[in-house]
Amino acid sequence: MNIVVWVNGVIMDAGAPVVTATDHGLTVGDGVFETMAVVNGKPFALTRHIARLAYSAQRMGIDEAHRDLIREGVAAVRDAAATADQPFEITRMRLTLVSGPGPMSSVRGEGPASLIVTATDAPAPKRCRAVRAPWVRNERSAIAGVKSTSYAENVVMAQFAAGKGADEAIVANTHGHLCEGTATNIFIEVDDEILTPPLASGCLPGITRGLALEWGARAGLPIRPADVGELDMSVLERVREGAAFAAVSSSTRGVQPLDMLDGVALKPGPLLARLSRIFDEFASDNPDPVPPRQK
Structure with missing residues (x-):
């Protein structure tokens, strides 16, 4: 490298x-x-x-x-x-x-x-295999939502995932609500809708997350931030069973459907697959999408 x-x-x-x-x-x-x-x-x-x-x-x-x-x-x-x-x-x-x-x-x-x-020139991750982390994210932390170099917590969780043959760990917040991954945001396709945990969950306000919400809605997808408490961590059981679907997002992954969760192979959800394509198309057309207030 x-x-x-x-x-x-x-x-x-x-x-x-x-x-x-x-x-x-x-x-x-x-x-x-x-x-x-x-x-x-x-x-x-x-x-x-x-x-x-x-x-x-x-x-x-x-x-x-x-x-x-x-x-x-x-x-x-x-x-x-x-x-x-x-x-x-x-x-x-x-x-x-x-x-x-x-x-x-x-x-x-x-x-x-x-x-x-x-x-x-490090290559981008081609797939995402995740596990659920046994720890929680403190949504009331002094640096909740801040991309800080105080990253040891994420390192521990990433090492936990690696030990399970995965490359990402999904974490709840202190209320047991779905929050985020160690280096990703998460989207859930459930009941013909795409939801992502709200910022109140303690998740990072991801750049890709925000653009996926904007561009997905612009393209007519049923996509929104979940209400507080709407996405319980138990929704991942529905993902494992195939009754719901999941994808992660980050700057290096784009919007990437989960390949595996806790050792169970997953299929991509049709709405999330569309969201991934829409994101790539919009990103290709506009490599520096300026926030509306700066236009």
């Missing part, structure tokens, strides 16, 4: 140190990030990802990176990949903002924050 790294305005060697040993992003996970698919050299939904990075930074109380600087870093890693000794096609890009040096405690230091942009 090839990789390009840009830090605070400078292209760095992929193996070079880029933060100090006392950086709060390293010592306590005090940072935020975004991951984007890259198609034909263009990071998909860049404007929306930059906006969500700013939202996450604001929620965390981290100084926001200037949006022009982010775009400069994106352009720099793209150019570096194209002009490398062995040029490669970028498939994935990540923006990371960490708060900077701080004391050996939870109290944040004075920074300065560091902006890191990385790009790789």
